[in-house]
Amino acid sequence: MITFSINGKEVQGQEGWTILEVARWHGIEIPTLCHHGALEPYGACRLCVVEVNDGKRSRVVISCMYPIRTGINVQTDTPRVLNVRRWIVQLLLDESPESPKIRELAQTLGVTPSRFQKKGVDFACHLCGLCVRVCQEVVGVQALSFSNRGLRKEISSPFHTASKECLGCGTCIYICPTGAMEQVFLRVHG
């Protein structure tokens, strides 16, 4: 067992566990968006950031991927952590102001839409990749993938044509945190 602390409380976890896993085991809340217990962590949304002090230096890491180490001191709500989290929610809220999950996060963190709020899009995809991963890791097909990069990055079927692999099972719609998958699904399933 590995012993370390979260918010000053001594906790234990097994070798290979992440901070997020141990935190949830102990009922310590850390918000996530691209994380799902049934899938490999991906590290895209960065909402689960925490500050880790290993005795030498303190840095902001993502708890869904950071492997626990003996003696580290984890803080889940420092000013640095909250600054990252607030900005992520701010940016997401301005992208898709109607998404229930994002609105809930915004309310918790006291974030309201800014003057940069997008008009005309209610449920934008945040490229959290849950759909891509669940299709590959759980359903066992690869009907979905990312294409392009940066601001043009999107979820699509390979080569932007209706996928022959897609079973139409709808798992991707079920797992999508924003509701954006419904539109993508129509194109992928054909």
Next chain:
Amino acid sequence: MVQVSTALKSNDFRLATPAALAAYRESILAERDPNRTIIIVCHGTGCRANNSPKVADALRRAVAAAGLNAQVIPEIKDTGCHGFCSRGPLVVFQPSGLFYQKVQPEDVEEIVQKTLIEGTPVERLLYADPETGEHVVHDRDIPFYKYQQRLVLSNIGKIDPVDLRDTIAAGGYQSLVKVLTSMTPDEVITMVEDSGLRGRGGGGFLTGRKWRMTAEHGRETPGPVYILANGDEGDPGAFMDRTLMEGDPHAVLEGMLIGAYAIGSSEGYIYVRAEYPLAVKTLRQAILSAREAGLLGENILGTGFSFDLKLNLGGGAFVCGESTALMASIEGKPGEPRAKYIHTVEKGLWGRPSNLNNVETWANVPLIIAKGADWYRDIGTEGSKGTKIFSLVGQVKNVGLVEVPMGVTIKDLVLRIGGGVPEGREFKAIQIGGPSGGCIPQAHWDLPIDFDSLWDAGAMMGSGGMIVMDNSTCMVDVAKYFLEFLIDESCGKCIPCRLGLQRMREVLKEFSAGRGSLEDLEELDSLARAIKDGSLCALGGSAPNPVLATLRYFRDEYEAHILHHKCPAAVCKELITYAINPELCNGCTACARECPQGAITGTKKEPHALNASLCIKCGICFEVCKFGAVTVA
């Protein structure tokens, strides 16, 4: 380019022992007359673009046609980049060092007649000191070269990069022989550790320590260990690695071979961007000839050590210079980074321990082995040892590639080597460390250039790109430019980098239009910190640096945009107006003819007038006016 010698083409050519390499070197040196004139024509990318291959062809023809006495027929050699790119094409006579600049094919006849036959220099092709106008005959006396310390670049501009014989004659692969015959792998690592060499790709991690960590992880589990070279140089205005790969590819190969021996690897990759076609060609040729000579592959020089290399061409994504994205790209996956909480020295390429170093780092290794850690430690500063290659570009007279010891001040680099900014302008700032580095203002130009002081000043060493800016540069515009570059190059995986940088750009766009408030500056600062802390990889983690550094040193310029709706450097279009000063305008009509909007009217030899409501602020009138009559404010 000179063909690889026939000896290397025959199948039986393989250097079977270190003694065979030594004998081969002796035979090459014995064939050569040290006093024979060699005319070197720079074939770096810059000189090539300016006709240097034609200059070399013309020289070969002219020398043959002149029928010079057999005793003095010079050898004409095509080499890699000499660094003084703004003066190319360059032609240098060895051993004398006579230096001609901006040589064109039509100059060749005069060169042959005057220099080769009569023995006098062609004055008009010599470098002229910009202060005194006096001609400088030899390259070593030109300030651009005089104040450099060219160690890693020492062979570039002297050897033909695709002729292995030339590399061997210059002492290439001697360090490899030394480690294979007289050092244990651990001794090699210790020597590199003792030298204090730090990674030249930007991070500045201690190379020896990285090697030791990779070697240790490699021993823990059975399976391959990979040696990788990062040649995915993507910073705008940077060409250090390209020059090394094009000009002295065997130095990179030798460094990797030494690293492979020390770490215990038999397989490696050089990741080079496909937009460097000459570097790709030269490296490919170098790998082939080294393999044919038995310097790469199975049982190298009969010592039992085996190592082979593959070239991997990158598609040109900036983010693929990041270690984990580079490895994903080699694996055939999209070039996206992953979290590095488990380091690549433990789980890198295909999940195996991997040692990635920058091309320049690898090229430093043979030097350290040859001359020793103590020699290397004597160069540079307390925390940063050795020399560093920089590409000096922007508003500076001597654009080119320079190598200086760590710790040289920005001022010395810009003034003594770079020759200062063009006449009539003032030095304003220097952008160090590429798009995610920072701008350092003139007030800090006594800062020594080394890893730690740059870091403290809000910039970073990066891979060594330096962009000099003068007073015609608007710092808000500069920050916006670099942000736009990084937005284009972001892989889009993580939210802070993808959406956060875009938000920063939107705020900066407002500033450059004279909108926004002082609170927005605070917001920008807090967003920048969120992106630094929250991003997945170093691209996002350092992307806000240009904004943070310009905010730190040029806050007044931001305030001028926001509070006074003025762009002090007269760059931001929405805040400037063009006008014609009737007292200076002599009615030459140049501006009226060039104006795409027809916004300028007037009769010949009478002062013209500019209609501001039609003006699109393209600045063409300002550029074409020879009398300073077009003003911008």
